[in-house]
Amino acid sequence: MTLHSNLNARLKIKLMNKILLTLIFNSTIFFFGSIKSFAQSKENYHFDIDLTQVENDELVVTLKPPKVKEKILIYNIPKIVPGTYSISDFGRFITEFKVRDKKGKPIEVKRLDDNRWEISNAKKAALITYKVADTWDSDKENVIFEPAGTNIEAKKNFVINTHGFFGYLDGYKDNDYELTITKPKNFYGSTSLTTTNSDAIKDLFVVDSYMDLADAPIMYNEPDTTILNMGDAEVLVSVYSPNGTLTSKYVAENINEILEAQRQYLGGELPIKKYAFIIYLTDKPSLSGMMGALEHSYSSFYFLPELAPEYITQSIKDIAAHEFFHIVTPLNIHSEEIHDFDFINPKMSEHLWLYEGVTEYSSGHVQAKYELITLDAYLEIIRGKLNSAAAYKQDLPFTEMSAKCLDEYADQYGNVYEKGALIGLCLDITFRSLSEGEYGLQNMMQDLSKKYGKNNSFKDDELFDQIAELSGYPEIKDFFSNYVSGKEPLPIKEVFEKVGIVYKEEATIKEVTMGNILKGLIIDQDSNIVISDVSQVDSFGKKMGYMEGDKLRKVNGDTITLESAVEIIGNLRRNAAAGDTLSIDVERSIEEGENEDYPKFEVITLEGVMEATERTEYHIFEPDPAMTEKQRNLLNSWLIPKNGE
Numbered sequence: 001m002t003l004h005s006n007l008n009a010r011l012k013i014k015l016m017n018k019i020l021l022t023l024i025f026n027s028t029i030f031f032f033g034s035i036k037s038f039a040q041s042k043e044n045y046h047f048d049i050d051l052t053q054v055e056n057d058e059l060v061v062t063l064k065p066p067k068v069k070e071k072i073l074i075y076n077i078p079k080i081v082p083g084t085y086s087i088s089d090f091g092r093f094i095t096e097f098k099v100r101d102k103k104g105k106p107i108e109v110k111r112l113d114d115n116r117w118e119i120s121n122a123k124k125a126a127l128i129t130y131k132v133a134d135t136w137d138s139d140k141e142n143v144i145f146e147p148a149g150t151n152i153e154a155k156k157n158f159v160i161n162t163h164g165f166f167g168y169l170d171g172y173k174d175n176d177y178e179l180t181i182t183k184p185k186n187f188y189g190s191t192s193l194t195t196t197n198s199d200a201i202k203d204l205f206v207v208d209s210y211m212d213l214a215d216a217p218i219m220y221n222e223p224d225t226t227i228l229n230m231g232d233a234e235v236l237v238s239v240y241s242p243n244g245t246l247t248s249k250y251v252a253e254n255i256n257e258i259l260e261a262q263r264q265y266l267g268g269e270l271p272i273k274k275y276a277f278i279i280y281l282t283d284k285p286s287l288s289g290m291m292g293a294l295e296h297s298y299s300s301f302y303f304l305p306e307l308a309p310e311y312i313t314q315s316i317k318d319i320a321a322h323e324f325f326h327i328v329t330p331l332n333i334h335s336e337e338i339h340d341f342d343f344i345n346p347k348m349s350e351h352l353w354l355y356e357g358v359t360e361y362s363s364g365h366v367q368a369k370y371e372l373i374t375l376d377a378y379l380e381i382i383r384g385k386l387n388s389a390a391a392y393k394q395d396l397p398f399t400e401m402s403a404k405c406l407d408e409y410a411d412q413y414g415n416v417y418e419k420g421a422l423i424g425l426c427l428d429i430t431f432r433s434l435s436e437g438e439y440g441l442q443n444m445m446q447d448l449s450k451k452y453g454k455n456n457s458f459k460d461d462e463l464f465d466q467i468a469e470l471s472g473y474p475e476i477k478d479f480f481s482n483y484v485s486g487k488e489p490l491p492i493k494e495v496f497e498k499v500g501i502v503y504k505e506e507a508t509i510k511e512v513t514m515g516n517i518l519k520g521l522i523i524d525q526d527s528n529i530v531i532s533d534v535s536q537v538d539s540f541g542k543k544m545g546y547m548e549g550d551k552l553r554k555v556n557g558d559t560i561t562l563e564s565a566v567e568i569i570g571n572l573r574r575n576a577a578a579g580d581t582l583s584i585d586v587e588r589s590i591e592e593g594e595n596e597d598y599p600k601f602e603v604i605t606l607e608g609v610m611e612a613t614e615r616t617e618y619h620i621f622e623p624d625p626a627m628t629e630k631q632r633n634l635l636n637s638w639l640i641p642k643n644g645e
């Protein structure tokens with residue numbers, strides 16, 4: 001037996017070596033072989049960039065264009081890309097655009113605007129070259145949201161949002177793209193694309209069309225990656241953390257639970273086989289002033305602050321849940337405008353309530369439904385959305401805002417994450433009420449994906465009729481005409497009443513406070529907790545004499561630190577009664593120090609007798625103690641997973 005097994009093992013090793021050798025051999029042959037055959041095919045775009053050759057923070061892009069019929073032809077770099085809902089003009093970052101013929105003779109080019117170059121003799125064009133500067137450290141106006149932008153950090157990190165580097169010729173958007181990227185040793189390209197070939201210094205990607213290329217960012221750096229298996233889908237988590245604060249393993253462990261919940265929420269099967277979370281953490285302020293992420297069909301790209309895990313983990317979870325749900329819409333449910341996206345003259349769809357609103361609603365609802373957060377915490381999220389939505393135009397139909405979000409209503413776009421999500425919520429409960437709990441928003445999404453899917457789009461003005469028909473609840477058209485394409489405010493009170501939750505738009509609350517300073521607290525660079533705003537303090541706060549810039553040091557004798565603050569202040573809020581003495585030590589700067597060059601600080605004790613004050617609270621939710629059986633059933637259908645859900 002022993003001998004046998006030994007022999008077997010040796011055989012195995014030999015076989016392994018053979019397989020390994022065959023693989024290496026074949027791939028080497030294939031690599032060169034394929035390059036040669038690609039060079040002979042004329043229908044494809046052949047792009048090359050070399051990440052080891054950064055000069056003045058720029059990279060050179062080399063393109064062997066496909067063979068074309070037209071004499072005069074325009075080369076385009078996107079003005080806008082899907083998912084951003086704002087104009088970026090990526091062509092602004094391109095210089096020294098040159099076209100040559102087979103013999104290397106220049107062909108005349110006219111730059112038409114930021115994003116378009118007219119080639120005078122495109123039939124003869126054999127080589128196009130240009131330089132690309134990155135968007136992340138530019139001094140240009142109209143700063144691009146980082147997750148859509150490009151980063152060139154020699155020897156450290158490259159963010160190849162492909163639409164920032166590569167373009168297309170008019171009429172040739174559906175040709176294949178071959179991308180050869182030369183990379184520094186030890187660098188890895190994190191992306192949802194599969195390399196056709198790859199070795200230590202080069203990656204080759206082949207992509208079906210410009211739409212697919214622009215849909216797949218690639219981040220190059222020394223890799224920190226972890227693979228998660230969700231059902232039969234493989235999920236790559238790639239993290240670039242310049243100071244090693246967060247690892248891909250940690251992020252993967254933390255998003256695993258929520259992704260698993262999302263898989264169940266979507267019916268147990270994901271509409272993707274491969275997905276990539278590409279996460280860049282920054283230790284510098286963001287140029288755009290924003291942090292966040294951008295979704296793609298099979299990946300999402302994150303630009304987030306490099307903070308200690310306890311401060312950033314929940315944000316990563318929330319954002320990852322949102323971006324991941326985009327695999328449902330717009331990937332599998334979208335209108336013509338998105339299906340055949342026009343990168344130069346985009347038309348916006350009327351249905352941002354669907355793409356962004358339903359996505360945002362689902363990413364919160366899934367957490368409540370699978371008990372990753374409590375119902376109270378979830379209602380608090382909804383409350384936040386009601387408060388934020390109040391800052392936007394109230395009588396603007398959501399469909400109209402969507403269609404004009406690039407120009408006229410650009411300042412209203414943010415409401416897609418607030419009112420958009422609330423539309424999703426009201427629609428979900430309305431469907432459940434019509435169907436006695438049998439049919440909800442997820443059923444609607446599944447019906448729409450079955451009907452349309454990745455390759456078929458709907459016409460904007462058909463969607464509401466289609467939903468009425470597919471769902472079997474024609475009454476739902478009233479919901480859309482009143483609240484989505486109409487001007488009526490969302491029926492929040494009525495909707496929550498159906499699930500036995502009492503909603504009050506506002507109520508007067510009597511409570512003992514620290515003086516209403518909590519909303520004005522911020523954490524400064526040195527981890528001090530600072531009162532940054534005293535405009536909202538109540539009458540007790542005025543008596544205490546808080547001043548802007550006061551750093552909290554002690555509360556009733558307990559030392560305040562970042563770690564202890566939540567517990568100490570939380571205890572006080574729960575237990576304080578009118579008549580108690582509150583004593584707070586603050587460190588305050590004194591304007592007239594002995595030496596004017598150095599600000600002086602002193603610790604002073606503020607003291608007062610606490611009293612009950614009244615204030616108005618907005619958007620209050622309370623479960624109805626007299627909840628009926630019917631309401632209870634509907635609440636359960638909304639919040640408790642059924643078998644197979």
Ligand SMILES: [Zn+2]
Nearest residue numbers: 295322356359
């Ligand atoms: Zn989104």
